[in-house]
Amino acid sequence: MLELANRRIVLGVTGGIAAYKSAELIRRLKELGADVRAVMTAAAQEFITPLTLQALSGNPVHTTLLDTEAEAAMGHIELARWGDLILVAPASADFLARMAHGHGNDLLTTLCLAARCPLAVAPAMNQAMWAARSNQDNVALLQQRGVHLFGPAEGEQACGDVGPGRMLEPTQLAQLTADLFPRQILTGTRVTITAGPTREAIDPVRYISNHSSGKMGYAIAEAARDAGAEVTLISGPVNLPTPERVKRIDVVSAQDMYAASMNALIQTDIFIATAAVADFRVENSHNQKIKKQHNSSGAMTLTLVENPDIVAAVAKHSPKPFTVGFAAETQDVENYARQKIQRKGLDMIVANDVSRTDIGFNSDQNAVTVIWPEGQQPLELASKAQIARDLVTLISAHYKKAR
Structure with a gap:
């Protein structure tokens, strides 16, 4: 199971014989779905080469705080912001001391100072160094600050001593890393x-x-991504940034959105139609700007034709994805929504009253009723981000039942 799908891990590697295990750790993290970027201290490079970690991670390895090429591509502050977790494995006694006392004299300690994400360390050192009072004080100080401690294990060490100080095995560290994150209910699922x-x-x-405004759809894209899904977002014209780790396809018209949706179905398990698709289009749009008609009536007639019903077409597709529609209504909301479920063959519909001025279009808040053939559940007024998370939880539960 890809327990780290869509997760970004910064792996710090410090000097010590256990650095050779960092290569295997990268493999294990990637097997769980993580994207890994390695940061190596100068001492770490005496034990294992950056090229090895680059080949295994598929990403450049960062080694120098003031590297002009790295700063141009991804500065150290941006790298700190990039990660969902910074894991230092192995973490030497020297590094733990510098981290505990707020040093920022190399790239790795600077990242730890600048990080907004959780930090974890996997100590690796001689048993006497591990037991030293100063080292234990440093470890206790880091734990008080919320740094996660992975290990160390006990056993025979490279120097011949036996005792605590061995770095945990890569498989153990990968699982402990996965355990830091909430369970991802849509891991392995493709959502459009x-x-x-x-x-x-x-x-x-x-x-x-x-x-x-697109805010609800974008919030659902982020919530589905955080739940472990591979997300494709087909977006009409909006003024919103693309959510990280989400594939975005820009479209303009309903026909464009229809074509993009049909193309996406081959790789879609769940289809969520939040877009407010225009029901009609102009039959013969003009190639040149229409000039104002100076006549007695001052009127102009446009002939409209119906646009394709995207969500209904998706629901009729074979194989059919689990299909979720949205019903933006101004009256008799629940009744109209239930009619849409039946008429369009949907598995679920999310109904909201867009006549309310405190929710719906352009608002950062929403309140909806989630309806399926056998029942319904209201989601009370909350931020669109919270509504999106609750929706993803409900959709996931019903999708798994339907499989």
Whole structure:
């Protein structure tokens, strides 16, 4: 099971014979789905080469605090922000001392100072060094600050001594790393989400659209990613940044979104249609800007034709993904939503009242009712991020039942 899917791990490697195990640790972390970037101290490079860790991680290895090439591509502060966890394995007595006392005289200690994510250390040293009062004080200080301690193990050491100080085995460290993160309920699942409005051209400068901001769909994309899913986001025109670790496909019209959705189905287990797709488009949009007509009536007629119903087409596809629709209504919300479930063949629908000024379009909050053929559950007023997390939990539970 890919328990670390979508997780980013910064692996710090310090000097010591146990550094050779760091290569295997990278393999184990990647097997669990993690993206790994290695940071090596100067002493670590005496035991294992950066090239080895680069080949195993598939990413450049960072070694120098003031490397102009690295700073241009990914500065040390950005690297600290990149990680979901910084794991130092092996962590030498010298490194633990410098970390405990706030040193920032190399790249790895600087990353630990700048990190917003959790920190973990896997000590590796001679048993006498591990037992030394000063080292134990440093370890206790780090633990008081919330640093996670992985090990050490007891056993025979490279120097011939026997006792505590051995670094835990890579398989153990990989599992302890996975255990730090919440269980990912959508690991191994491929989720496609549509979001935002569509724009239906009248002419090159005018279009028909709606007030959708895309915020709900983008929040669901982030929640599904955090739940371990591989996420594809098909987005109409919005002013939102692409969520990290999410594949985004930009579209404009309903026909564009339909084509992108159909293409995505071959790699989709769950399809969540949050987009506010225009129901109609102009039958014959103009290639040039329409000029104002100076006549007695001042009127202009547009002929509209119906757009494809994307979510209904997805629900009819074979094989069918677990299909979740959205019903943005201004009245009789639950009744209209239940009609849509039946008419379109959906597995679930999320209904919300967009006539309310405190939720819905452009708001950062929402309140919805999740409806499925045998029942329903309201999700009370909360941030769209919280609503998205609750939705992903419900969708995951019903998806697994349906399999």
